[in-house]
Amino acid sequence: MIDLLDFRHELHRFPELSGEESVTATRILKYLGECSPSQIINNLGGHGVAAIFDSGEAGETVLLRCELDALPILETGQPPYRSTVDGKGHLCGHDGHMAIIMGVAQRLAKRPIARGRVVLLFQPAEETGIGAPSVLADEKFAAIRPDFAYALHNLPGMPLGHIGLKSGSLCFASEGLNMSFLGRTSHASHPEDAITPQNALVELMSTLNSLPEQLGIDPEKTLVTICHARLGLPAFGITPGDGDLFAAFRAETDALQAKLIASAAQYARDCAEKHGLKITVDYNEKFAACDNDETAVANIRDAAVGLNLPIIDIDKPFRWSEDFGAFSAAGKTALFVLGSGKNCPQLHAPDYDFPDGIINTGVDMFEQITRKHCG
Numbered sequence: 001m002i003d004l005l006d007f008r009h010e011l012h013r014f015p016e017l018s019g020e021e022s023v024t025a026t027r028i029l030k031y032l033g034e035c036s037p038s039q040i041i042n043n044l045g046g047h048g049v050a051a052i053f054d055s056g057e058a059g060e061t062v063l064l065r066c067e068l069d070a071l072p073i074l075e076t077g078q079p080p081y082r083s084t085v086d087g088k089g090h091l092c093g094h095d096g097h098m099a100i101i102m103g104v105a106q107r108l109a110k111r112p113i114a115r116g117r118v119v120l121l122f123q124p125a126e127e128t129g130i131g132a133p134s135v136l137a138d139e140k141f142a143a144i145r146p147d148f149a150y151a152l153h154n155l156p157g158m159p160l161g162h163i164g165l166k167s168g169s170l171c172f173a174s175e176g177l178n179m180s181f182l183g184r185t186s187h188a189s190h191p192e193d194a195i196t197p198q199n200a201l202v203e204l205m206s207t208l209n210s211l212p213e214q215l216g217i218d219p220e221k222t223l224v225t226i227c228h229a230r231l232g233l234p235a236f237g238i239t240p241g242d243g244d245l246f247a248a249f250r251a252e253t254d255a256l257q258a259k260l261i262a263s264a265a266q267y268a269r270d271c272a273e274k275h276g277l278k279i280t281v282d283y284n285e286k287f288a289a290c291d292n293d294e295t296a297v298a299n300i301r302d303a304a305v306g307l308n309l310p311i312i313d314i315d316k317p318f319r320w321s322e323d324f325g326a327f328s329a330a331g332k333t334a335l336f337v338l339g340s341g342k343n344c345p346q347l348h349a350p351d352y353d354f355p356d357g358i359i360n361t362g363v364d365m366f367e368q369i370t371r372k373h374c375g
């Protein structure tokens with residue numbers, strides 16, 4: 001069986017972006033085969049791979065999930081296993097998460113479970129939020145629908161190897177709106193003949209940031225980020241006739257998020273109408289909030305206590321998103337965080353690198369959780 005550090009470094013050398021993870025999937029299939037799972041499902045929701053370890057006895061189905069994709073960021077760190085693909089890097093630690101799940105496969109091969117089934121899911125396209133919903137929508141998913149689903153994410157800034165836990169919302173929901181306005185251009189010397197989106201864009205930019213307060217939502221529970229704005233062309237002879245605004249919306253729960261998104265889209269449409277503009281609103285990169293089930297969190301806590309690992313109780317949800325939240329629709333779910341160390345660069349930073357020292361901690365945690373359900 002492959003050494004897990006070697007496996008992580010091999011994945012790190014050959015990063016692939018969301019939706020393009022075919023070589024990564026092939027690499028995983030090669031090493032999974034050595035662990036003799038009962039069944040392997042391929043091309044699940046894209047390049048996803050699921051390995052099923054079936055005891056043949058009645059019991060629960062437990063799903064453990066990791067992610068396949070890397071990021072379109074140039075790695076500036078200099079590990080000996082540095083990315084060989086220019087402009088792409090495993091800078092969220094998904095290489096480490098894959099090594100952890102491969103480690104679980106190796107443990108289950110050495111000591112098979114006594115009851116129920118374990119599904120090890122290597123999920124595609126997490127970074128764009130498309131992967132988890134695509135896996136859920138794939139008809140092949142019906143055969144592996146879990147009673148419980150677990151995932152971890154490494155977390156820079158948290159002490160190395162510490163386990164971070166929280167019931168309820170752990171990560172915000174998020175979604176990006178592209179609001180595109182169309183009016184009419186004119187000569188720059190005759191702006192009175194144009195229908196320019198200038199004022200609509202200005203009003204939207206200032207209003208969207210204060211939208212949560214206007215809706216009476218606790219501003220701590222939501223976040224609006226104006227990400228990109230465009231008005232006309234970089235020219236001096238034209239009064240602009242079109243413009244775009246990209247804004248990202250985040251909220252602690254899916255219900256709050258739905259309210260925020262609906263209000264923002266309505267406000268943008270009203271703004272367009274007021275200024276005589278046409279508008280199209282596109283919705284992008286939708287992530288559900290991660291709503292951690294209490295029983296599942298208790299199982300993670302028991303595992304950490306059993307392994308003597310330090311636990312940190314997280315009081316407020318993270319403002320970042322994880323598409324693992326989508327699995328709440330299929331069963332009881334919990335995502336926990338695993339500390340990558342106080343001095344580890346942040347996720348998506350160009351010099352980030354998953355710390356090898358926590359691979360075994362992750363494997364131990366998932367094995368302990370699995371044994372609780374499946375023996």
Ligand SMILES: [Zn+2]
Nearest residue numbers: 092127347348
């Ligand atoms: Zn990421």
Ligand SMILES: [Zn+2]
Nearest residue numbers: 092093094153
């Ligand atoms: Zn990630």
